[in-house]
Amino acid sequence: MIASQRNQSGVAVITAILVVAIGTAIAVSLLWESTLDQRRTESAVLADQGLLYVQGAEAWAADILRQDLVNSPDSDSFADIWAIELAPLPVEGGTIAGRLEDLQGKFNINNLLNGDGSENELGVRQFERLLTSLDIDPAIAGRVVDWLDPDTEPRFPDGGEDPTYGAEEIPYRTPNVLLTSTTELMAVYGMEQEAYRVLAPYICVLPQGTTLNVNTASDYVLASLSDDIDLSTANSLIFERADAEFLDIESSFGGLIEDEVFPTIDGVSMHYLLTATVTLGSSQTTMRSVLQRDSSGITRAIFRTLGVH
Ligand SMILES: [Ca+2]
Ligand SMILES: [Ca+2]
Numbered sequence: 001m002i003a004s005q006r007n008q009s010g011v012a013v014i015t016a017i018l019v020v021a022i023g024t025a026i027a028v029s030l031l032w033e034s035t036l037d038q039r040r041t042e043s044a045v046l047a048d049q050g051l052l053y054v055q056g057a058e059a060w061a062a063d064i065l066r067q068d069l070v071n072s073p074d075s076d077s078f079a080d081i082w083a084i085e086l087a088p089l090p091v092e093g094g095t096i097a098g099r100l101e102d103l104q105g106k107f108n109i110n111n112l113l114n115g116d117g118s119e120n121e122l123g124v125r126q127f128e129r130l131l132t133s134l135d136i137d138p139a140i141a142g143r144v145v146d147w148l149d150p151d152t153e154p155r156f157p158d159g160g161e162d163p164t165y166g167a168e169e170i171p172y173r174t175p176n177v178l179l180t181s182t183t184e185l186m187a188v189y190g191m192e193q194e195a196y197r198v199l200a201p202y203i204c205v206l207p208q209g210t211t212l213n214v215n216t217a218s219d220y221v222l223a224s225l226s227d228d229i230d231l232s233t234a235n236s237l238i239f240e241r242a243d244a245e246f247l248d249i250e251s252s253f254g255g256l257i258e259d260e261v262f263p264t265i266d267g268v269s270m271h272y273l274l275t276a277t278v279t280l281g282s283s284q285t286t287m288r289s290v291l292q293r294d295s296s297g298i299t300r301a302i303f304r305t306l307g308v309h
Contacts, residue, residue: 058291100272111264124141142155214246
């Protein structure tokens with residue numbers, strides 16, 4: 001009788017311990033879940049807020065570009081208001097920073113083709129020169145032509161259509177359309193990651209037929225215009241424009257570039273890259289927008305990438 005009572009109280013104690021343990025586990029789990037929920041909500045709110053701020057930065061950039069067209073309609077250079085980099089501005093709960101960069105001071109990869117999809121020989125020669133001066137295999141230019149052009153006939157001598165990529169460990173095909181991002185070049189046969197890193201600052205992807213803005217082009221890009229412009233000549237040209245614009249492009253480049261190159265260069269730009277970064281608490285939102293400004297000063301975004309950390 002006494003033994004059985006002892007057994008029963010032993011079971012009661014174990015049951016009580018078990019109930020407390022389960023109760024504690026549930027409580028801890030509930031607390032954990034609710035903390036997670038709170039963090040999730042907080043992150044979502046901050047990301048939404050960040051998105052609104054970067055959209056605001058786009059409107060701000062459009063305003064600057066419109067004002068710049070009033071200030072200096074005939075030239076776009078580093079002396080313009082769009083070229084001024086602003087220190088991060090405080091906003092409620094964080095900071096916002098933005099900068100504009102002239103994309104037409106870089107080589108437009110989509111200019112390797114003419115509007116009808118045929119090869120633009122002038123563009124290919126310029127890209128080959130750019131690659132060579134950066135110590136990258138110039139044969140890549142021909143492979144990029146095949147990568148973009150609508151046909152599936154390998155270009156001669158340098159080219160690469162589907163069979164070139166079908167032999168890879170993970171086979172893939174050529175897209176045969178214009179690029180929307182320079183990063184796509186990393187998939188082109190022979191383009192090493194390190195070579196891409198070296199090339200990236202000098203190239204852009206814009207609609208076909210854009211002119212090169214010589215007021216913002218770097219030495220390597222200016223040197224790509226002609227065999228007669230080496231890096232030291234290019235740097236003399238940059239010294240001549242002196243952080244502003246060439247006073248007379250025709251005379252500065254006369255004798256240096258072939259006649260057929262003149263229609264492909266200019267002193268103005270319609271395309272800018274806005275990089276806007278918003279930091280709110282532990283959340284960071286970065287937006288890159290390719291902005292196109294028309295002749296009336298109206299700006300629209302033609303391409304956007306968004307990153308949230
Ligand atoms: Ca301007
Ligand atoms: Ca092709």
